[in-house]
Amino acid sequence: MTRRLTVAQALVEFLAHQYTERDGRRRRLIAACWGIFGHGNVAGVGQALLESEGALPYLQGRNEQAMVHAAVGYARQSDRLAAHAVTTSIGPGATNLVTGAALATVNRIPVLLLPGDTFATRPADPVLQQLEHPGAGDISVNDCLRPVSRYFDRIVRPEALIPAALQAMRVLADPAETGAVTLALPQDVQAEAYDWPEEFLADRVWHVRRPAPAPDALAEAAAALRAARRPLIVAGGGVVHSGAEDALRALVDATGIPVASTQAGKGALHHAHPADVGGIGHTGTAVADALARDADLVLGIGTRYSDFTTASATLFAAPDVRFVNLNISSADAHKMAGLAVVADARAGLEALAGAVAGHRVPDAYARAYTAGKAEWEAAVRLAYSWQDEGARPTQAQVLGALDSVVGDEDVIINAAGSLPGDLHKLWRARSRRQYHLEYGYSCMGYEIPAAIGVRLAAPERPVWALVGDGTYLMMPTELVTAVQEGIAIKVVLIQNHGYASIGGLSEGVGAERFGTAYRFRAADGTYTGGPLPVDLAANAASLGMDVLSPRTVGELRDALAEARASDRPTCVHVETETADTVPGAPPAQAWWDVPVAQAATRPAARRAREEYERQVSARRRYL
Template structure:
């Protein structure tokens, strides 16, 4: 059998993870930057002991980081991996029961965004000797079901290691999926608490240094020829740049393609910054929260070139963005799932490689001059709208949220990172943010998960310590998950957090109003004894004081001039700094040009709902299958 070494399952797993590397374009790097964890029964004497032993003896290099919330540590891991273009990752260990199920939301976010993260939830006893144990789910249908089965549907790979030797194939399968550009996402290895501490004679070969080569699937020549033929026929082409451009490192090829062909480029949230906002071919964000410039071009486009986009409903404005009855799609994607969408001409390949191949195949061809001129004029007109929104005033002396974004955009440098997730700010950012570098725009919008922002700031700063990292978070998301401020402080990791306080949910409030539900249940208010509703006075919540209690330096900004000064001070600080600013809950908002399909009650006693249903039915008539 060869040489063996006797270790526990946890000790073996730590050694294995520390020996994994990725390589792309000749650059090798450690796959696992470390392990996040919160210890409890189930992992404190298993994986926790293994991490301690590795640190004390130097037998494996897998640094441990203490999180304050299990969901948050998954978010931090996702942000780290995204910043590294999915070539590096973290492991996350949690205790049995609620500690492990707390990771479900983070796993769903990782898999939806297709970002690698390794989850190591502790599990019940494999022997079932003390059955039932504390926090065990007793399922009358099956004896082998535990709460960790809830991670199955949100994981790209899931396994339960009930015998030590099972770890050998399971660990290798886990890393295979984590390093696969198509299949990556959350990977879950459930570790029963007794198995974690069980010893086994492991083959030394299991711990050798392994390099996982992340390839660039080339574009099939015939597929490139078919795609080029479709593009040459276009009179009004539009390219939609998605996250695949960024993950492939294809920004330079995208720019070269746009300059060689003159095809206008719109972007998704994940693709923003792949082409600088002020490039002549850039026409802004597309879709439900997109810029009018991009959406007007999308409406008339006869050939849409999707590069690295999965065409979410926001990108397609719920299948109403592309209205040309003869529109055709050319899709470039490493995943056939996405390349095949909308009955497209498919190029299944790495985005960078495919763009280079298409540019070569299209040599000498240019989009019509009148179309290029229209795109440039639309982009220029939209930038004037952006300037207006950046100066917008709210009510009662409070700044509009769009003006806060304008102040941030003016104050941050070209390499500074802005982080956001759910609510109204992603929509405002997609319309109004001016990005020159894709790594400066970090907005999670595939899962649109409230609470992502603060934890993500931690992960991004760990991945890019040379960049200034600014978390933009509303009071709703902050209240859901702010605990990792304490982690930033304890680790000495400096992040700037801009906390926008508007005493409610701006996005859902506006959506509720548009859909005839009158902002019901979307404001943070006392319950009014007269109406019985939550529409009384404003709650005396002091989130700035809360941030200070977690150890952050806090600056209260009163209006935009104060905000600008506070941002300068925060950037100069060496410690995590929270800038608190109040804004107007009611806007004004940027002018929308896209639609989102959110069904409205078909019958109602409320006039507001009936009117909203009338408008909804009008939009539904424009919805179509792209066949």
């Protein structure tokens, strides 16, 4: 039996019948489709979505990159078991997808991209928005998406959709391979009819299984843990994606091994657990980084070992340090020349707990990291505190006020600027998926659309997008979407008049904060004049948001509580005192490699180069 449908109609029908199943729970794989329509997809995918009569729900976005960010937020909150599709026309709509696709692939988050493409039949050359390449007739702007997609195909004939769609679903549902998947759809092919097999359009379930570790690898890992005197667990995003928090806690309760977390893994262990020592690496806590420097064994669980985590390969400094890596991705499991335990995080942790049953770390080691944790918690309390309720708050005090208002169910979203460093050090994560930091790509503009996606995936949870003025100015467009759809996200907009994080970095590497402040030009031509008279609160209000503008620490807490209670999209706009370090907390305990000018005439750059050479000498290759 067959059904006569256009390619676009068949694709929409196919997507509406795809499901994932893990641990006995089935859910829609593609839950909705975001879209902006132009000539390249309006009569194809657009018409097909209309004709589907809601079988694949449609969501209207304002910016193509932001639509991908919203889809990523949805998929991450859904533990990567459900995703969104995003459709655009050919041309600038399609190329606007590239940044969002890169973010999804870097962070291993599934999103399906359906850009229109130039005519497969080539009735005229060039058609509107076609990229003419004199040496290759089959290139279009969509080829920009190849390097940032985990799977890419261009559907130049109707029947080619069948294998391509199945491959796309396979990649989206594979926890080791997932990321952005692109099916480029020539606009003439989208509208072409074909007789489709009923089997292609029937319900299909993609089983997300939990592979267990190989027995020999498990035995080696257990032996290494038993032999270690100063072991440290590094919990990455794979712990959370796998839903392995309980398994991690059970292993830690039994063994007493301390847990430091990456940005993606923060919250894998409740902040109040005695073994949770906070964030690790360049943005980490003093206690976690001290433990990392002395560790003789590092058990990495679901982590990619990014440069921020390893302090650009300078953090794990003990001469005898070795690595055991539990990861569902073989490539990640083999990093740091570690013993690779390729398995699902939950299945691997449960097996490892059984293999090391009865083993505990030395009492002296547990006492030492417990004391270090207590010292850091005192630093957090000091950073969050204030003496004068009439003063303008620091950024750390903004986080402290938010911490006092939110509940366990709230979700905190951030991606870029100085906030990731402060949050990694200071935020006290108290439930799974509360801490949502996109720090694989650290993409400015991610937070607001991602908050919409998270809220769509978890409508019962209050969702906060924390943004600085630099990030806000890059992509406030989806505030209109939140208002249109009645999605009651809360936006905390911190005004500090520029790129605070990069300003501090610029000063540290000898670039003297050049071009990092939002200010008028001074008489000498530099951007060192007065602050710009930009009213971001008025801008947010003009887009339909309810806006609160507390001016002091005392007013801030009340404004945050009001925003949390609101059932409308609400923005809390607050000006902060600028500071490059967290008051009351030690400076960064771990280095980060940002190359410094090797030849320069300015004294600041010369001094920075001397410090760079001192730090880089500590880098090692883990072999």
